[in-house]
Amino acid sequence: MLDRLKKEVCEANRDLVRHHLVTLTWGNVSGYDSDSELIVIKPSGVSYEELTPQKMVVVDLDGNSVEGDLRPSSDTATHMLLYRSFIGIGGITHTHSRYGTVYAQARCEIPCLGTTHADHFYGPVPVTRPLTEEEVETGYEANTGAVIVERFANLDPQSMPAVLVAGHAPFVWGPSAKKSVENAVALEAVAEMALATQQSTLQAMQQGTHSAQELESYVLEKHYRRKHGSAAYYGQPSNSSASTQY
Amino acid sequence: MLDRLKKEVCEANRDLVRHHLVTLTWGNVSGYDSDSELIVIKPSGVSYEELTPQKMVVVDLDGNSVEGDLRPSSDTATHMLLYRSFIGIGGITHTHSRYGTVYAQARCEIPCLGTTHADHFYGPVPVTRPLTEEEVETGYEANTGAVIVERFANLDPQSMPAVLVAGHAPFVWGPSAKKSVENAVALEAVAEMALATQQSTLQAMQQGTHSAQELESYVLEKHYRRKHGSAAYYGQPSNSSASTQY
Amino acid sequence: MLDRLKKEVCEANRDLVRHHLVTLTWGNVSGYDSDSELIVIKPSGVSYEELTPQKMVVVDLDGNSVEGDLRPSSDTATHMLLYRSFIGIGGITHTHSRYGTVYAQARCEIPCLGTTHADHFYGPVPVTRPLTEEEVETGYEANTGAVIVERFANLDPQSMPAVLVAGHAPFVWGPSAKKSVENAVALEAVAEMALATQQSTLQAMQQGTHSAQELESYVLEKHYRRKHGSAAYYGQPSNSSASTQY
Amino acid sequence: MLDRLKKEVCEANRDLVRHHLVTLTWGNVSGYDSDSELIVIKPSGVSYEELTPQKMVVVDLDGNSVEGDLRPSSDTATHMLLYRSFIGIGGITHTHSRYGTVYAQARCEIPCLGTTHADHFYGPVPVTRPLTEEEVETGYEANTGAVIVERFANLDPQSMPAVLVAGHAPFVWGPSAKKSVENAVALEAVAEMALATQQSTLQAMQQGTHSAQELESYVLEKHYRRKHGSAAYYGQPSNSSASTQY
Numbered sequence: 001m002l003d004r005l006k007k008e009v010c011e012a013n014r015d016l017v018r019h020h021l022v023t024l025t026w027g028n029v030s031g032y033d034s035d036s037e038l039i040v041i042k043p044s045g046v047s048y049e050e051l052t053p054q055k056m057v058v059v060d061l062d063g064n065s066v067e068g069d070l071r072p073s074s075d076t077a078t079h080m081l082l083y084r085s086f087i088g089i090g091g092i093t094h095t096h097s098r099y100g101t102v103y104a105q106a107r108c109e110i111p112c113l114g115t116t117h118a119d120h121f122y123g124p125v126p127v128t129r130p131l132t133e134e135e136v137e138t139g140y141e142a143n144t145g146a147v148i149v150e151r152f153a154n155l156d157p158q159s160m161p162a163v164l165v166a167g168h169a170p171f172v173w174g175p176s177a178k179k180s181v182e183n184a185v186a187l188e189a190v191a192e193m194a195l196a197t198q199q200s201t202l203q204a205m206q207q208g209t210h211s212a213q214e215l216e217s218y219v220l221e222k223h224y225r226r227k228h229g230s231a232a233y234y235g236q237p238s239n240s241s242a243s244t245q246y
Numbered sequence: 247m248l249d250r251l252k253k254e255v256c257e258a259n260r261d262l263v264r265h266h267l268v269t270l271t272w273g274n275v276s277g278y279d280s281d282s283e284l285i286v287i288k289p290s291g292v293s294y295e296e297l298t299p300q301k302m303v304v305v306d307l308d309g310n311s312v313e314g315d316l317r318p319s320s321d322t323a324t325h326m327l328l329y330r331s332f333i334g335i336g337g338i339t340h341t342h343s344r345y346g347t348v349y350a351q352a353r354c355e356i357p358c359l360g361t362t363h364a365d366h367f368y369g370p371v372p373v374t375r376p377l378t379e380e381e382v383e384t385g386y387e388a389n390t391g392a393v394i395v396e397r398f399a400n401l402d403p404q405s406m407p408a409v410l411v412a413g414h415a416p417f418v419w420g421p422s423a424k425k426s427v428e429n430a431v432a433l434e435a436v437a438e439m440a441l442a443t444q445q446s447t448l449q450a451m452q453q454g455t456h457s458a459q460e461l462e463s464y465v466l467e468k469h470y471r472r473k474h475g476s477a478a479y480y481g482q483p484s485n486s487s488a489s490t491q492y
Numbered sequence: 493m494l495d496r497l498k499k500e501v502c503e504a505n506r507d508l509v510r511h512h513l514v515t516l517t518w519g520n521v522s523g524y525d526s527d528s529e530l531i532v533i534k535p536s537g538v539s540y541e542e543l544t545p546q547k548m549v550v551v552d553l554d555g556n557s558v559e560g561d562l563r564p565s566s567d568t569a570t571h572m573l574l575y576r577s578f579i580g581i582g583g584i585t586h587t588h589s590r591y592g593t594v595y596a597q598a599r600c601e602i603p604c605l606g607t608t609h610a611d612h613f614y615g616p617v618p619v620t621r622p623l624t625e626e627e628v629e630t631g632y633e634a635n636t637g638a639v640i641v642e643r644f645a646n647l648d649p650q651s652m653p654a655v656l657v658a659g660h661a662p663f664v665w666g667p668s669a670k671k672s673v674e675n676a677v678a679l680e681a682v683a684e685m686a687l688a689t690q691q692s693t694l695q696a697m698q699q700g701t702h703s704a705q706e707l708e709s710y711v712l713e714k715h716y717r718r719k720h721g722s723a724a725y726y727g728q729p730s731n732s733s734a735s736t737q738y
Numbered sequence: 739m740l741d742r743l744k745k746e747v748c749e750a751n752r753d754l755v756r757h758h759l760v761t762l763t764w765g766n767v768s769g770y771d772s773d774s775e776l777i778v779i780k781p782s783g784v785s786y787e788e789l790t791p792q793k794m795v796v797v798d799l800d801g802n803s804v805e806g807d808l809r810p811s812s813d814t815a816t817h818m819l820l821y822r823s824f825i826g827i828g829g830i831t832h833t834h835s836r837y838g839t840v841y842a843q844a845r846c847e848i849p850c851l852g853t854t855h856a857d858h859f860y861g862p863v864p865v866t867r868p869l870t871e872e873e874v875e876t877g878y879e880a881n882t883g884a885v886i887v888e889r890f891a892n893l894d895p896q897s898m899p900a901v902l903v904a905g906h907a908p909f910v911w912g913p914s915a916k917k918s919v920e921n922a923v924a925l926e927a928v929a930e931m932a933l934a935t936q937q938s939t940l941q942a943m944q945q946g947t948h949s950a951q952e953l954e955s956y957v958l959e960k961h962y963r964r965k966h967g968s969a970a971y972y973g974q975p976s977n978s979s980a981s982t983q984y
Contacts, residue, residue, distance in 0.1 A: 115415065131957070133954070136956050136957055136960045167951075200354065360596065439597060459599060462625070468628045472566060605905070678762065688836075692937075
């Protein structure tokens with residue numbers, strides 16, 4: 001079974017390039033096998049073109065290397081903590097995609113300004129607090145996971161499969177490695193459009209017209225439920241890639 | 247005949263990718279056969295690469311499935327209402343293309359700021375009112391069509407082949423599925439340039455210079471008539487793709 | 493000889509796609525043969541993929557069709573007037589490229605903010621006045637050429653090979669069809685960077701720092717002369733595509 | 739050995755196209771061989787598609803041509819001065835990449851707003867003072883190098899491998915030609931995201947919320963040291979392209 005997961009995670013990492021989510025080697029995808037409680041993750045600093053399923057690294061939930069000759073992604077400890085805390089997720093994508101990172105750098109949540117957002121994220125995409133100096137110096141990557149989990153104290157990681165780490169970049173997840181990449185694609189599109197919407201609305205404000213308007217909550221509800229959960233009617237009944245997230 | 251329409255609609259859906267109008271599966275094109283009064287539309291949640299003419303779904307104007315094993319696009323009821331209300335249109339394209347969606351999210355019409363716009367849209371591209379909570383909860387997709395039709399009470403869908411649904415995204419149409427995609431391409435280009443024009447003019451305003459200027463009405467008239475109607479002289483006499491829209 | 497020119501003009505039109513300067517069929521390139529005083533130009537409304545040298549249209553300086561079965565570009569009368577007025581130019585490119593068009597729509601000249609600009613355009617890229625209603629209704633395309641020529645009363649078309657038609661889009665020229673496309677590529681890059689520079693400087697202004705600064709005139713002089721004229725030292729001595737414009 | 743360097747420099751110049759860093763022929767890469775004290779550089783005005791290792795030009799540190807039939811890049815004197823002043827660098831990339839050039843034109847340093855920046859540049863990317871008229875008219879390219887070196891009086895070129903020449907564009911370097919291109923890729927991404935971050939923060943400021951925040955110095959320290967120097971733990975131990983810069 002891990003062979004299949006290694007293949008999927010390898011493919012998902014390569015999809016980052018196809019979807020223009022990565023520059024150089026700035027991104028990694030992992031997948032989780034809940035039966036064996038093992039994580040398959042990209043090796044650190046290896047270019048996407050060179051990746052093969054055999055080069056994927058397998059680690060357990062304590063970070064012990066189980067298989068693979070290469071060093072795992074330097075962000076592995078963050079992935080680990082998320083798999084341990086957000087029960088049910090099967091894949092995590094971390095990139096420095098342009099507009100997701102812009103919001104992370106601006107340390108602003110991405111407001112829900114339209115149905116594109118509502119189709120994927122059930123509300124504003126949250127931003128973490130900055131790490132303290134101590135958190136950075138002792139166990140930086142694990143603490144990055146910890147501030148994400150802290151931010152989700154009152155949030156449901158199933159309906160909000162993304163977060164912006166302040167001053168850093170997004171982490172995105174989903175029921176599988178492949179779905180976490182799709183959510184990362186959605187996040188980037190939604191961030192790009194939100195920024196331009198806020199800019200165009202800023203113009204209107206300066207001309208005394210109106211301010212950016214959050215999507216009505218009943219439209220958010222409707223669009224999210226069209227695609228997610230038991231009453232979803234988007235996609236094909238048997239089409240797991242569209243209709244049956246979570 | 248529907249075989250030809252299925253092929254055209256399939257091709258038009260795939261063109262959405264070629265023209266960079268879609269992310270993931272966020273868009274659909276339909277075509278209408280006025281003789282049989284049947285609609286051919288993309289199946290829901292199926293990726294563009296997998297599409298074949300055989301996978302297209304055929305529905306009648308009441309939404310009854312006539313042919314096809316797959317579920318039609320979740321936006322089918324919106325397409326249906328537009329075909330019933332805007333007599334003469336032969337194709338509809340719905341996407342969440344970046345800049346068209348930005349204007350829809352900003353809930354601002356796209357002003358006519360240049361001849362590129364005038365070549366395709368006879369005036370500002372309108373935006374609908376938001377749907378009420380009741381409209382969202384009862385027959386959401388049909389009501390999306392209804393607010394579009396309501397917005398066109400005093401507009402001609404032949405010379406204004408696009409609308410922005412507030413908080414959602416554009417719907418664009420034309421005499422055929424293929425032409426509706428071309429109009430969606432034009433809309434996206436025009437929206438991108440309008441946003442940047444308004445931003446650059448905002449700068450000028452803040453420096454006390456001048457404000458964004460709508461295109462002179464006589465230039466709008468001239469450019470629209472160069473390409474559309476009986477006095478059009480753009481394109482080749484026999485070239486239906488250029489000279490004989492409507 | 494016209495066979496060679498037809499081939500070059502066909503190739504130059506296809507280069508518009510390669511350089512991302514055109515959407516749909518929104519652009520045309522012509523070339524001029526000074527011996528025969530004939531213009532070779534793109535046929536109207538034909539897609540770039542379908543173009544062949546045989547489909548190019550030949551017209552004389554009075555607009556009479558000399559060869560070709562297809563209707564010439566609807567902008568032919570503008571090209572004609574420029575060839576008659578700007579002695580020595582050998583090619584003209586007209587596109588609705590994004591950022592050049594944004595400046596045309598904003599009706600603002602493109603200021604010279606850096607050496608990239610100075611390498612190609614000897615000063616700010618000018619914008620025409622708007623056409624009057626009468627000019628639009630009687631001989632619109634010829635009058636578009638006339639307002640361009642009027643704008644160049646005190647400008648040298650050799651060192652300033654581009655203009656923005658107010659509310660419309662750029663016209664760009666050069667010693668050959670191929671070079672006019674290269675200048676159109678340069679214009680688009682320069683326009684995109686100028687807009688972003690003015691935006692970033694606007695931010696600084698609002699924070700009380702400083703305002704956008706035009707390039708020092710002695711740097712403009714230096715960079716333009718590195719690439720143009722008898723003292724040019726950019727490119728290879730025999731490399732006509734780099735060192736010997738005009 | 740120069741054969742290997744010629745091949746690497748040729749490849750690095752072609753990578754500029756692959757990474758979308760160049761328009762037309764606006765960019766050049768050189769490599770340095772410290773044993774022979776020779777520079778291998780792109781020939782001037784030659785398109786990237788035509789480049790072969792044999793066409794590369796070899797010059798010494800005084801600018802004397804050592805090998806090659808073509809004229810070296812017109813920026814060769816700038817490269818020379820940097821190799822003489824910044825001991826240990828092995829490659830230099832000069833481009834007019836969009837966002838790097840925007841910051842150079844705005845004459846603003848690129849602030850360190852996130853970890854993407856910190857991963858590559860140890861602090862804000864500096865901007866030079868403008869050249870004086872005399873400096874432009876006498877030995878322009880060498881003086882461009884001189885103002886860069888002057889700007890680095892209190893900066894370490896190993897940990898800050900890039901500079902913006904005021905009103906011009908970036909120069910970027912690294913331990914090899916290939917690494918200098920990777921740093922140029924990083925610079926462009928970082929510049930694009932910084933500009934958008936500053937714009938989005940400007941909006942927040944105008945709404946009274948907050949201002950752009952520089953990355954905490956301890957996070958800058960952490961991220962730079964994750965990738966650089968003896969305690970680096972990013973990438974593979976034997977993977978020179980990731981873990982062992984300088």
